[in-house]
Amino acid sequence: MIKRAVKKEWHEKVRTCIQKRPTIHADQIFLVSLKVTKINQLVMSPKDAALWKAQERLMSLLKGCSSMKHLKEMHARIIQTGFDQNLLVMGKIIEFCAVSVHGDMNYAVSVFDRIDKPDAFILNTMIRGFGNSRLPEKAIDLYRRIQGKPNAAPDSFTFSFLLKIISGLGSVTLGKQLHCSILKLGLGTHTYVRNSLLHMYGMLKDIETAHHLFEEIPNADLVAWNSIIDCHVCCRNYKGALDLFTRMLKSGLQPDDVTFVVALSACGAIAALDFGRWIHSLIQDTKLGVSISVNNSLVDMYAKCGAVEEAYDIFNNIKGKNIIS
Template sequence: MLSNSRSSQPVVLRSHYLSPSSSQIPASHITPRSACPETPIPFIVKKCIALLQICASSKFKLKQIHAFSIRHGVAPINPDMGKHLIYSIVSLSAPMTYAHSIFAQIQNPNVFTWNTMIRGYAESENPEPAIELYNRMHVNATEPDTHTYPFLLKAVSKVVNVRVGEGIHSIVVRNGFESLVFVQNSLVHMYAACGHYENAYKLFELMPERDIIAWNTVINGFALNGKPIEALTLYKEMGLEGVEPDGFTVVSLLSACAELDALALGRRVHTYIVKVGLNENMHVNNALLDLYAKCGNIMEAQKVFGEMEERNVVSWTSLIVGLAVNGFGTEALEHFGEMEKQQFVPSEITYVGVLYACSHCGMVNEGFNYFKRMKEKYGIVPRMEHYGCMVDLLGRAGLVKEAYEYIQNMPLQPNAVVWRTLLGACTIHGHLALGEVARVQLLQLEPKHCGDYVLISNLYASEQRWSDVHNVRKTMLTQGVRKAPGHSLVELGNCVHEFVMGDRTHPQSEAIYAMLVEISKKLKLEGYVPHTSNVLADIEEEEKANALFYHSEKIAIAFMLINTPSGTPIRVVKNLRVCADCHLAIKLISKVFNREIVVRDRSRFHHFRDGACSFMLWKKLVKQPRQPMCIRRSTALWTI
């Protein structure tokens, strides 16, 4: 339950009113006070309220009417006038400081006025005051009604405070409002937005009536919380219950498809979108663009972008970031230039994509120029993500010492991601001394992050320092740190299949391993030599080579080779970064078997074709260890 201890007297803000202009409001609607000195105040109030309804679409006219009421003696303290003014301000998304200045002068605002103020703050960029206003309602002896809680829960969702949300939930139950569908939908959304998708789903399951809003809320909650399979399963259930999806549904569905790299399913959703006429919806098109970019089909992403009748900054940013992560940095920068020509103002996220493109194209000078323009031309204050991109830009170019100096001179305190970026660069370029410096910082910031131990182990292994590798592993054991198990996903027909290293649980396991033997023979004829430095254990070279060949992405590719016709593209999603040996092997597989292979790992896309990769900076790679020999069931994760 929320405590009233946080309540405080409202801050009285000064209001600035504009003078009325006869050119903006017809003279017939405004009678100067000097012409009607005996006009009663109630009549003026009614006239102003009528004018507010007529001029409901203009902020400027709203202020004119407010000024007119003051000139005719209507005090802001008048509850009827104040109520309608505040409602108009909130409906027009005018500054909440303006609404608050009026609200602070009303002695006894009714519940409608309180709700309007809570709604205004909940829909603004500063939702915290909505919760404060709710606390003050109790101090002022005003009882919330059924309409208070949806607005309040929206504010809680924005501030992501599940503790406060749970308190409101208990009050809702106590007041007997939990059976109302719109209140239930708001509670489901609050839990989902706060990352508690299990609670959101439990509430959803208990709802006797589940409208399209309820379905959209819980599907989107799963999609946003990294549970795409659950989102797709709910979509299937939704269809079985006869609920027709709308634009919000398909946006969440496309997000889930993008997370799983389920391109075939995404294309079927695209067909449905065109069929029902949702292809003119800008938000749906943005989700489609994002789907194709995240699935590595950048040509389809560009096609969607080119066919969009309406675009916003999100559209441009999605394309720029998509091009950058798919290895088309030059094209990403060209589109950024076109975006500027069309007078779109880039966002902070847009510039992350631009700097990422510079990093992966080795354009160091250009990257610093863009960073400077971001600050000077657009007034964007660099965030940690931007500084991290600059460290990555220097590190990838082999300027490891310069990257360290850049971190030392950053105006922000570097976080673990920045130090991890430096450690990765040290591993790529074999800079042991600075790698150990980065490791010391990471042990202080995030001592239980398994990826940091893997990176420093890679660095020691590349230098043949097996005793240090052993010490790192020993530290991991004593600290209770475990490496995340690697897995790879592929889509075949209506199923998404998951594989882990050394996986022999699949029904086609025998055929898969026979294909792996065939792949090994053909790659040796092409001169393939395993990158055994990726195996951290101090064991025989032959054992290292065998361990490398059972990585999950190789098993997934073998599975697709035996189940798809010759020439069919293969798409793989891996939760970890692709190791140097797998990168080399997949390049050769694309050549020997004449396949286009797209691999999306945790950092980037790799487009393999004719023995080459789209990324130009993989001459030296972060040397990953072999994956742990854990056996998990490879299964069809989701079907339709």
């Protein structure tokens, strides 16, 4: 009974500190109460209920961090407890450093370099962080550095993040190298990865490779169709984009607002007014005319096709106009 009362008292103190003043004081009370020293958290037994609860509370405290100063103080005490080898806890620290608005990518790198066997979540978080930084190419360097390391096997999300970064860098060579790695790991048929590849080749204006990839898909989903249509628009093959749009409809798939926006941009580019009017009728049938992005695309298409009155009519009926309107 005494032990339970003491535990309850500790929990109440931590909760009060978090609610009244979410600073390091709550962390101090909790970490002092842990009484854990240099335990290998990578092999925590399911029977170690106290350690699992400690991990859960650490994750909660880390989630409440509001600055790098706060996080660094927490990290210092986490090292003293032995939880610096716990991948969930370290993943939370890296996530704050790499992707939060208060983060510090340099500190994320220093933490990452001390982890012997980073898991896929930690790796992906680092790649996301580099992708949002001023040096996105460092994400590629990191991927190369961890290749072959145990426990750091990339997954479908890893490649999706990397492919997006390569799209921004505009490197066909890097794109093809990563594509080879994807095929070697057997992830080439993964829907998420495959659609990311389509998008990348479209952004790199490699329409031939993108089209070859698309034709190999047995039952292309809407994302794949949108990607290949957009690929043709990016490469200024507007007629090809509209042919694919028609083919998609014949396959039985229903377009979404992304499909309509891309197809309407193709119509506007080549002044295909009749085709644009047909798409407009489809939009009215599917009730997607309420989408601000679709309405803006209709206005743009009609204006570029010289149908100013129709463009003005749609503009006047748009609810919640934005700056694009």
